[in-house]
Amino acid sequence: MTPELRPGLENIKPHMVAADDKALARTRINIASNESAFGPCDLAIAAATEAIQRMERYADGAEAVLTERVAHHHALSPDGVVCGNGSDDLLARLARAFLRPGDELICSINGYQKIPNYAYANDAVPVRANDSDFTTNVDEVLSCLSSKTRIVMIANPDNPSGTWVSGSEVRRLHQNLPSSVLLILDSAYLEYVDDDEFGDPASLVEENENVVMTRTFSKIYGLAGLRLGWMYAPKRITDAIRKIGMTFPISNVAFECAKAALADREYTKSVFERNLNGRQKFAATLERLGARVLPSQTNFLLATFPPDLVAASDLHRELLAQGIFTRRLASDAFSDCIRFTIGTPSQMKEVSHVLQDLIKGPATA
Numbered sequence: 001m002t003p004e005l006r007p008g009l010e011n012i013k014p015h016m017v018a019a020d021d022k023a024l025a026r027t028r029i030n031i032a033s034n035e036s037a038f039g040p041c042d043l044a045i046a047a048a049t050e051a052i053q054r055m056e057r058y059a060d061g062a063e064a065v066l067t068e069r070v071a072h073h074h075a076l077s078p079d080g081v082v083c084g085n086g087s088d089d090l091l092a093r094l095a096r097a098f099l100r101p102g103d104e105l106i107c108s109i110n111g112y113q114k115i116p117n118y119a120y121a122n123d124a125v126p127v128r129a130n131d132s133d134f135t136t137n138v139d140e141v142l143s144c145l146s147s148k149t150r151i152v153m154i155a156n157p158d159n160p161s162g163t164w165v166s167g168s169e170v171r172r173l174h175q176n177l178p179s180s181v182l183l184i185l186d187s188a189y190l191e192y193v194d195d196d197e198f199g200d201p202a203s204l205v206e207e208n209e210n211v212v213m214t215r216t217f218s219k220i221y222g223l224a225g226l227r228l229g230w231m232y233a234p235k236r237i238t239d240a241i242r243k244i245g246m247t248f249p250i251s252n253v254a255f256e257c258a259k260a261a262l263a264d265r266e267y268t269k270s271v272f273e274r275n276l277n278g279r280q281k282f283a284a285t286l287e288r289l290g291a292r293v294l295p296s297q298t299n300f301l302l303a304t305f306p307p308d309l310v311a312a313s314d315l316h317r318e319l320l321a322q323g324i325f326t327r328r329l330a331s332d333a334f335s336d337c338i339r340f341t342i343g344t345p346s347q348m349k350e351v352s353h354v355l356q357d358l359i360k361g362p363a364t365a
């Protein structure tokens with residue numbers, strides 16, 4: 001007899017397609033993981049260089065200070081903020097705090113592919129609501145409600161699609177949930193949103209006892225490698241989430257960098273603008289080449305390639321052979337798709353040229 005693992009762990013499978021290791025080692029342009037091509041601001045790099053000198057120390061008290069800074073920066077109540085090891089850590093802790101074996105977590109079928117794993121890790125059951133063209137469908141989510149539903153978790157804007165639901169639709173979703181169901185709005189890409197109708201998830205948190213928003217320093221702030229995220233929730237929930245966190249939950253380097261990154265608002269604004277510009281240009285390029293591109297409010301685009309134009313799996317492999325690493329997703333729904341993170345203008349220029357060569361090849365052959 002060996003010690004028994006939780007049975008739900010059996011269901012956890014990779015949700016991204018693994019790329020060949022040898023080809024990966026030759027990557028020149030990595031536009032696979034929605035990291036910021038623009039990197040962190042200079043102030044954050046200077047802060048990290050300084051903080052690394054004290055790496056023998058735990059960052060005692062850092063979470064409390066950063067919580068205040070984050071709250072102040074976003075004009076939120078400090079009681080509602082918790083910082084953790086990436087938003088992934090906070091999403092996992094939320095699932096652990098709320099899900100009992102057999103409980104149901106509703107997510108959108110082609111939404112953030114990690115979400116079902118938060119249920120499985122707790123022997124809970126993910127219930128996948130149908131969507132509309134890779135976009136969360138509020139009515140479909142509501143139709144999945146049952147007496148076992150404990151959590152509804154959606155990423156908005158979503159990954160890998162980049163699509164989003166408007167603020168009014170999110171409110172309609174919330175209004176139709178029983179108060180016993182927790183609505184988690186994974187807002188990892190919120191800083192990239194430019195749609196006026198998107199709404200403010202923080203106000204929904206403040207008006208209710210059953211809404212949580214998660215955020216990250218991994219995207220627009222360019223700090224993915226430091227693993228730093230935060231969430232905003234009613235105090236009853238933040239207290240519980242802190243209780244089940246690590247001792248000294250953030251590193252001293254992450255702490256110093258985050259303060260510097262928050263302070264440099266001009267830099268964040270310039271990354272927002274460069275991303276928006278790059279996204280619009282690259283969407284037009286992909287469409288010119290014959291791909292269908294989903295509307296996106298993020299730092300990436302999901303493109304669907306008609307199989308008679310080019311097989312997405314071949315295109316992905318050929319791009320990688322030329323040193324360009326893009327993302328393919330494991331689910332069949334994405335078999336004709338490639339996800340491209342928006343890189344720097346020179347990277348996207350090169351990616352566009354290579355795509356043009358590769359797609360022209362099979363199409364005219």
Ligand SMILES: Cc1ncc(COP(=O)(O)O)c(C=O)c1O
Nearest residue numbers: 086087088155159188216218229
């Ligand atoms: C929708 C979504 N949620 C959460 C995360 C995790 O982010 P973090 O780096 O904060 O753990 C990601 C990362 O790509 C994401 O795309």
